[in-house]
Amino acid sequence: MVNADMSGVTGGDLRPQDVAGLGEAVRGPVLVPGSAAYDEECATYNLACRLRPAVVVGATGPEDVRAAVRFAAERGLPVAVKCTAHQVVGSAEGGVLVTTGRMAGISVDAAARTVRVEAGVRWRDVLPRVAEAGLAVLAGSAPDVGVVGYTLGGGQSPLLGRSLGYAADRVRRLEVVTADGELREVEPDSEPELFWALRGGKGNFGVVTAVEFDAFPRTRFYGGGLYFPGEHLADVLEAWRAWLPTVGEDMTSSVAIQRLPDLPVLPEPLRGAFVVHLRIGYLGPAENGARLIAPLRAAAPVLLDLVEDKPFAALGEIHRDPVAPMPYFDRSVCLEEFSEKTAQTLVELTGAGSGCALANVEIRALGGAFDREPAGGNAVSSRGLPFVVFAFAVGSPEHEEQSRAGLATVVDGLAPWAARRNMVNFLSPHEATDGAGVAQAYGPQRYERLAAVKQRYDGGNMFRFNHNVRPA
Numbered sequence: 001m002v003n004a005d006m007s008g009v010t011g012g013d014l015r016p017q018d019v020a021g022l023g024e025a026v027r028g029p030v031l032v033p034g035s036a037a038y039d040e041e042c043a044t045y046n047l048a049c050r051l052r053p054a055v056v057v058g059a060t061g062p063e064d065v066r067a068a069v070r071f072a073a074e075r076g077l078p079v080a081v082k083c084t085a086h087q088v089v090g091s092a093e094g095g096v097l098v099t100t101g102r103m104a105g106i107s108v109d110a111a112a113r114t115v116r117v118e119a120g121v122r123w124r125d126v127l128p129r130v131a132e133a134g135l136a137v138l139a140g141s142a143p144d145v146g147v148v149g150y151t152l153g154g155g156q157s158p159l160l161g162r163s164l165g166y167a168a169d170r171v172r173r174l175e176v177v178t179a180d181g182e183l184r185e186v187e188p189d190s191e192p193e194l195f196w197a198l199r200g201g202k203g204n205f206g207v208v209t210a211v212e213f214d215a216f217p218r219t220r221f222y223g224g225g226l227y228f229p230g231e232h233l234a235d236v237l238e239a240w241r242a243w244l245p246t247v248g249e250d251m252t253s254s255v256a257i258q259r260l261p262d263l264p265v266l267p268e269p270l271r272g273a274f275v276v277h278l279r280i281g282y283l284g285p286a287e288n289g290a291r292l293i294a295p296l297r298a299a300a301p302v303l304l305d306l307v308e309d310k311p312f313a314a315l316g317e318i319h320r321d322p323v324a325p326m327p328y329f330d331r332s333v334c335l336e337e338f339s340e341k342t343a344q345t346l347v348e349l350t351g352a353g354s355g356c357a358l359a360n361v362e363i364r365a366l367g368g369a370f371d372r373e374p375a376g377g378n379a380v381s382s383r384g385l386p387f388v389v390f391a392f393a394v395g396s397p398e399h400e401e402q403s404r405a406g407l408a409t410v411v412d413g414l415a416p417w418a419a420r421r422n423m424v425n426f427l428s429p430h431e432a433t434d435g436a437g438v439a440q441a442y443g444p445q446r447y448e449r450l451a452a453v454k455q456r457y458d459g460g461n462m463f464r465f466n467h468n469v470r471p472a
Contacts, residue, residue, distance in 0.1 A: 014054055014075070025067040028058035028102055041099055044085035045144075048327035048397055049429055051088060053080060053097035059119075060102045062175065062183050062209045069207065070181040072096040072462060080465035081207050083120055083146035087153075087425065089432035090465040098207055100148075108133050108215070114172060116212040121147050127313040136160060136218035136312045138167040141319035148211055153202045153425035153467075154380040156388075158318045159221055159281035162368030163249045168199035169374040170214040178206040179458040188376055197453040200379030202424050203466030204450070205457050222289035223281040223318050224306035230274030232300035233257060233351045237343040239299035240278060244338075247292055249368035250283040254319075256362035257350045261394075269303045274352065276300075277362075279318050280307050328359070329403040330392035331411045332426035334385040334419040338363065342417050349413045358406050361391040379450055381442045382423040389414060390426045424467060432467045439469075448472070 014032075023030040031038040032055050041058055042051040054077070057068040072079045072095070080092035082099045100119035106126060107116045110133035117126060124143035130136060138157040140150050155167025164170065174186045176198065184206075186195050197205055228236050240255055247253075255278050262272030278296055282289040286309040293307065310317060335342065346363070350356045364387065371384050382388065391410050393403035422431075422441040431437035439447045451472035454461070459471050 018071075018075070019055055022055065022057070022067065022071050025071070026057055026059070026064040028060040028064050029056075031056040031058070042082075042097065043325070044082075044088045045325045046086070046088060046328055047325055048329060048395075048400070049088040049091075051080070051082065051085070051092050051097060053092040053095050056097045056099060058099050058102055062177060065098055065100075065177045065207045065209055066181050066183060068096055068098050069177050069179065069462070073179065073181060078464050079207070079462050081203055081463075083149055084122060084144065086142070086145050087149065087432075089427070089429040089467060092465050095465065100146075100207075100209075103209065105210070108135070110135065113215045113217070114212055115215050116210060117147050118210050119146075119148050119208055123147055123150070124316075127315060130215050131219065131311060131313040133215070134217060134219050135215040137213070137215050138164060138170055139315055140167075141316070142321040143316040144321075144323055148208050149203070150425065151211060151213065152198060152200070152208060154200050154382065154423065156364070156366070156370070156423065156425070158252055158254065158279060158364075159223065159283070159315055160216065160218070160252075161370055162252045162366070163283060164216065165369040165372060165374060166200070166380050167213065168378050168380055169369075171199050171211060172214065173212040174198050174208055175210040176206040176208045179460065179462040183209070192376070193449075193453050194457060196377060197379050197450055200381060200424065201450050201453070201469065204454055204463055204469045206463065218283070218312055220309060220311055221281060221283055221315075222286045222307070222309050223279075224308060224310065225304075225318065225320060226278040226280070226293075226296060226302055226307060227270060227304040228276040228278070228300045229303055230257070230259075230276055231352045233276050234343070234347045235300045236276045236278060236296075237346065238340070239296055241338055241340070241343050243295055244365055251292065252281040252365070254279045254362055254364040256319075256360055257346075257356075258360050259357065260359075267304060273303075275303060277320075281315075281318050326394055327396045328392045328394045329400060329407060329428070330390065330426075331407040331428050331431075332388060332390045332422060333411050333414055334382055334422050335363075335387040335389060335414065335417045336385070336419050337417055338365075338387050339417070342414070345413060345416075349410045356406065356410065357393065358391050358410065359394045361389065361410055363387055363389045379442070379446055381421055381446060385419050385421060385423075388423050388426060427467065435468065435470055438467055442469075
């Protein structure tokens with residue numbers, strides 16, 4: 001299917017016959033600006049980040065991806081990749097956008113405890129499939145997020161992460177189309193440097209068309225959220241901070257300071273409210289979990305208690321991340337520590353009377369297996385950092401200046417405890433498209449190695465729209 005209207009093409013000197021030829025080479029749709037189908041294919045989760053490629057290929061499988069990459073290579077065009085578009089960092093203007101949502105294959109090998117997914121699969125598709133086999137996977141806090149993009153950036157599970165590490169640590173095999181148009185099967189023994197780089201290097205080295213990773217025997221967990229009135233922020237933060245050293249790697253937790261919208265999808269106590277949302281994911285028996293979190297439940301009056309025994313497929317109920325697309329601006333920072341003074345500063349920056357208007361400021365406790373390198377290592381950038389703070393402001397582009405100022409107040413206010421490295425999956429669009437920002441997030445040693453791999457597999461920097469590592 002080809003939309004041959006070439007109006008609005010901004011790069012690459014594409015001609016209608018070029019696009020028609022691409023349409024004949026692929027099974028999926030080929031779209032250019034000027035049609036509703038193009039707009040729909042380019043839609044993003046963050047409505048403040050728009051995609052404007054010269055041409056879009058809706059890939060149905062690896063051969064479509066190969067055709068799109070070869071088309072781009074022949075014309076000197078850059079390539080962007082989109083699955084669920086939860087983390088678009090560049091407009092892809094003038095380039096080729098490959099969308100992978102039609103690549104939806106999932107296979108679960110219960111005996112081997114492995115899962116293979118194609119590039120368009122979301123965690124919400126995987127969770128019930130592995131649950132049927134009595135298994136669990138290192139999915140993230142938002143089941144609507146795509147498996148591949150999340151995993152390539154590391155992947156931090158709110159339930160299994162502190163005991164099993166990053167999702168990237170448990171990848172066994174990847175299938176990827178590189179800049180030369182070749183489909184490669186990447187394993188530790190076949191292409192060790194590319195295998196190392198893909199797991200944590202985000203979208204820099206090609207179009208990953210499938211990934212195979214480990215699953216683990218697990219059917220239930222004890223977890224969910226405790227909501228407190230926002231005016232008790234100081235009490236909750238201090239209780240959580242004192243509690244963290246008392247629990248093991250089978251407990252994962254975070255705290256979110258939230259100014260929630262007045263929407264009917266929210267339970268009545270939370271509509272339009274300023275709240276502290278303490279999130280719990282525990283792998284032991286429910287009775288042990290209840291005993292362990294008793295000091296947190298007693299920290300302040302509880303508005304809503306949603307912590308209970310749950311099936312693994314209910315993983316998304318820990319954070320209850322928003323599902324509907326919205327316009328927002330975000331920033332993040334990893335912290336070297338979360339001291340009493342850090343907590344006090346966070347209260348001053350975000351608590352009642354602070355003037356903070358951010359929708360969400362959350363601090364996640366890492367540690368445990370997040371700190372341990374897997375066999376052979378990988379490119380995950382946040383190894384050894386104990387906390388990550390992620391904040392976002394909801395607002396349309398005309399509110400960008402105000403939103404960015406609010407984010408700067410909070411993130412820059414935590415500078416005394418900030419690490420130089422950062423979690424790649426939480427980089428803002430500005431940080432991810434700034435070469436210095438990406439280099440700093442990885443640190444000099446990892447970045448130098450990533451740049452060498454980039455030079456070998458994508459020396460022309462074809463894949464430069466996503467969290468770009470520049471070729472050495």
